[in-house]
Amino acid sequence: RRQKVRMEVEQAHPYFWGDVGEYETKTFTVGQLLIRSGASVNIVAVDSITPLHEACLRGQAQCVRLLLDAGAQVSRALIHGSTPLCEACSAGSLECVQLLLDHGAMADPALTSRTASPLHEACMGGNSDCVRLLIATGASLEAYDLYYGTPLHVACANKHTDCVKELLNAGAKVNAARLHDTPLHHAAKTMQVEMVETLVEFGANVYARDQHNKRPVEYTTPGSPSATCLTFYESNPMSLQQLSRLALRTELGTRALKVIGQLNIPKLIINYLCY
Incomplete structure (x- = not known):
């Protein structure tokens, strides 16, 4: 889904293959000229993409500020439900995320069957700074996505231990389940020893069984560090x-x-x- 949006944006507006800073400066300058000429900052293109979505997707803070100051709709959603804040979190642009939140962006927009929350997007990309900011703003730790589960599921499935620690320290439910699949099952599947240890320290159930009736250790390679770790936890009480x-x-x-x-x-x- 994210790749599709990126491709559509780049097809609609060819990328300047030069220095990123130079590209943003040129984009900002052109944007100023267009706005002064009366161009609408809320014009929509493919899949309801607005200039603000595109600027956030590219992490262009200068352009985001320009558009917001000119009246861009801060929480305008794409056809599949993604907001500018989702795009900024996906890009990992802390400055863009802060700008959007300062202008009233919703940290918890309504989820659809085709989109995830900003916190999901930040966890998917491993952007722990954005995760920390969203949590401080009051983003729901248990926002549930039909495909991914909670943000903690997403962070574990994508091997982002820093995001996992941010979520758990903030009080995310360590044994949250999606079809009986827990974050620890994801950590075991991705063979992340530090993540496994962190989850168990926060109370993850090593005996939990998923929809296939498998415990986390059954998803590890026998003799691997992850398998050894989980076997130890199963055999020794806290x-x-x-x-x-x-x-x-x-x-x-x-x-x-x-x-x-x-x-x-x-x-x-x-x-x-x-x-």
């Missing part, structure tokens, strides 16, 4: 210390980091509770 941390984090949910940081306890313990 320590009382770890169970206590999990109980506290579960009770506090999405408030955990804020509340724990205010506790009058040693910094070493706070660091442990906050991972």
Whole structure:
């Protein structure tokens, strides 16, 4: 889907094969001239693509600011439901994401059967800075996409451990399921040892079975680091210390980091509770 949109944009507006900064400067200058000449900033092209969608997809912050200041519709959706914020998150442009949010972009637009949330898009691209900003803005950690599941599913399936950590620390549900498929199943399939360890530390169920009645370890290669790791977790119970941390984090949910940081306890313990 993302590739299709990119191809359509580039076919409609041939890319300048030179320095990216120079291209953006030229685009910005042309945009200024067109706007001054009365061109509509909300004109639509293929699949309802607007200039703002294209600027966000390319991560052109100068152009995004120009368009927004000229009255571009900040949450205009494409035919398949993708908004400029989705495009900016996909491109990994933190500056564009911030500009859109400052102009009222919805962090949680209505999802359709053909689109994902901005947080899904950021996790898909491994853009952890964008993930962090969206979470701070109040984006739903459990936004559900019919094809991908939650943002945590997406981050795990695409091997983005940094995004996984951002989501879990913010209180994302570690055992959220899509057709019984958990984030840990995805981590096992992609053989990401650090990700597996992180998920289990946050309470992932190593015994969970998916729609094929398989546990996460059954998706690993026997003898691999991931298999060894999961086999160890299946065979050894968590320590009382770890169970206590999990109980506290579960009770506090999405408030955990804020509340724990205010506790009058040693910094070493706070660091442990906050991972």
